[in-house]
Amino acid sequence: MEVENSRLEIRKKINSLVKQFYELKDETFVPGQTHILTGLAVYDDLELNAIFNSVLDGWFGFSKKGEEFEREWAKYVGTRSSVLVNSGSSANFLALDGVKKLNNLKGGEIITAACSFPTTVNPIIQLGFKPHFLDVDKSLNVNPEEIISAINENTKGIMIAHTLGNPAKIAEIAKIAEERGLFLIEDCCDAVGSTYEGKNCGTFGIASTCSFYPAHNITLGEGGSIAINNPELCKIIKSLRSWGRDCFCRSDEHKELGACNKRFDYLLGGIYYDHRYVYSQIGYNLKPLELQAAMGLEQIKKIDQFNKARKRNYKIYQQELEKFDNYINLPEINPKADPVFFGLPLIVNNPDVSRQDLMKFLNSNKIATRFLFGGNLLNQPAYKNIDYLKTGELDYTNNLFKNCFWLGIHPGVTEEMIKYVISKFKEYFSKC
Ligand SMILES: Cc1ncc(COP(=O)(O)O)c(C=O)c1O
Structure with missing residues (x-):
């Protein structure tokens, strides 16, 4: 008992020191000197102490905290259950492998976007399906009309992301999938909190995924999750995550x-x-650590506040950047959608403006920029020899490949920072 009390006292001291350590963090913004990042882990001493306490508990592998996080995350997304894994990429892989096993699929075509993050598409190839690439529209998403024209007798499903958090016409896409007997997997790695027709993205298909890498809505350092309603699918995916074990x-x-x-x-x-x-599945080990779940349990309490900050940042940019619409555009937003953007997508629309030069200028002023992931994956070396289909010429995808980039709007971005970024755009465009 005495030993336990001493250990408790030491733990309290550690927690108090961690808090002191955190409170000394300097977050002063110095224009032109402080980097404005595209993604950042936003946390305080609560997350740090949750991690430390989890370590001090001495149980490291996925366990009670992981399971508690799964329940909380399902509640947040609005599904019956969720499965916590070590990354969004693993989540995409397991979602598709689970659906493949559930439906006893042996291959076939899966409709997706060429303008994608690689690991939205990679599981399609890795699991023996053929990607059927479609173009995206000005919302940066695949649209329902294109999907209808691409469906053929080999089509098995649709696996698409809501690009940078901007919802696709997902209710219409889900209806098409249902009517044609296709599965729908939503990659919501960038779209947590976004809604369509008032319903959360991630609740329209048989499974949806998200990522907890630091640039995302909440972070566990690394991590991902699959949100599911179907209990059988949940059981298969949990088994695949944990070596293929049958035990539940x-x-x-x-x-x-x-x-x-x-x-x-x-x-x-x-x-x-x-x-x-x-072992009832040919499984993997894609489990996260307890300390990640411990961090997540604190982060999830802040998700609404984080998403509110993202929305505020997007709105300020939207209002300010209208002044430069001869040079750059934001994407179209469907009136039925209420996005929580992951990043601020900008599309250069003026042939006299060089995206490369603009990005170099922003980066030299400590404003970080990112490309729209793989742009057109078919231009990437890894995809040179894959077996695929495409419908159309992917014109808008190629436009994005050439002209799109994005900036950070995560909760660590302040109004002061945005003001500075806008001043830099003004400076740059005044010389065009
Ligand atoms: C749309 C999309 N899908 C999947 C991923 C992969 O997530 P992770 O980095 O957690 O593997 C990302 C990463 O940012 C993403 O943006």
Whole structure:
């Protein structure tokens, strides 16, 4: 007891020191000197202490905190369950592998966008499907009309992202999928909090994914999640995440014979075997650490506040950048959509403006910029020899490949920073 009390006292001291350490963080913005980043982990001593306490607890592998986060995340997204994994890329891979196993699919075509983050598309190739690439429209998303024209007898599903958080016409796309018996996986890595027709992105398809890498709506350092309504799919994906095991006990399972109530009664090859060591899937290990979930449990409390800051930042930029619409545009936003943008997409629309030169100017003024991921993936070296289909000439995708870039609007971006960025645009465009 005495030892436990001493350990508790030391823990309190550690927590207090961590708080002091955090409070000394200098967040002064010095125009032209402080980098304005495209993504940033926004946290305080609560997250730091959640991580430290998790480490001090001495249980590192995915367990109770991971499961608690899964319940909280499902509640937030609005699905029956969620599965926590080590990245958004793993989430995309497991979502598709799970759907493949659930529906016993052996291949076929999956409709997606050529203007994508690579790991939205990579699972399609890695899991033996053929990507069917479509163009995107001025919302940066694949639209329903294009999808209808691309569907053929080999089409099995649709796997698309809401680009940079701007919702695709996802209710219409979900309807098409349902009517044609196709599955729909929404990559919501950039679209957490965005809604369409008042409904959360991530609730329209059979599964949706998100990323918890620092640039995203909340961060666990690294991490991702799959949001699911179908209990069978959830079970398959959990199994795939955890070596392919058949056991579905929770970490707090108290029944001696496990949740299945027959832990030692599984007959394998004529031998009684422990259910914990029965493998029903060809699985992987894509689990995150408890300390990541501990951080996530603090971050999730702040998500509404973070999303509000993103929306505020987008709105200020939107109002200010209208003045420069002879040079740059923002994407179109569907009237049914209420986006929480991941970044601020800018499309150079004037042949006299060089995107490269503008980005160099911004970067030299400490304003970080990013490309729209792979732009047109078909121009990327990794995709040179893949087996694929495309519908149309991907004209707008190629325009984005050539002319689009984005800036940070995460909650660490302040109004003062935006004012500075706008002043730099003014300076640059005054010389055009
Ligand atoms: C649309 C999209 N999908 C997938 C990912 C992959 O997420 P992660 O970096 O967590 O693997 C990202 C990453 O930013 C993304 O933007």
